[in-house]
Amino acid sequence: MSGTGIAKSLLAIWAGVYAASVLQFLFLEPSGEGFTRGLNQIMAFLSWQMLAAIIGCTAWFIGRKHNPARGLRILLRLPLILAGLLFGGLILLIAYARLAPPPERPVQPPEQPAKTAKP
Template sequence: MDKARLWLMIWGTAWLLAWAGSVLAFWVVEPTGDGFVRGLNRVTTFLGWQGIAAMLSIPVYRVSRHWPARSTPRRLGLVPIACASLLLAAILTTIL
């Protein structure tokens, strides 16, 4: 269980840094371009980091499955997948 705990902390920290980095990058990056596409670089930077965070959410979920059902680490392993799913649902809802 100690090995699983270590990997959960490593993958969870990597996911959290990527997720927080996407929000920070959206605020820090200066908008470029003219007219309709002005600021699109901020959106693509945000979505790029969110894509990385979504990819990192899969190992977090897989490692959290080592704990028994209804335990706190197992439930916390669903948070990254839920965040990625909610963002994807929001994007699809906006498009449709």
């Protein structure tokens, strides 16, 4: 099998793994309680995304070495672009959560003391 055929196969495998990460996130029941509820969904999604990024990088390196056609060259860049966007989005989300001012709490007026009836 030529390098272009291997790159196409890896690209198809990447698409399957990428789709599996999204589907598993949607159909996996959240576990845990309180703050950690649903953390299993996020970790499963990120694990599958990491595997997809590794497969995508491998496909890109193999395809780059064998000078594929222009259309395939653009498709081989897609996994790296999507992985970079996901990573950049996570970094921006963490930076926003860290640097954003806390939300304002609504001011509640002090409670009025109950009036007692005089006999």
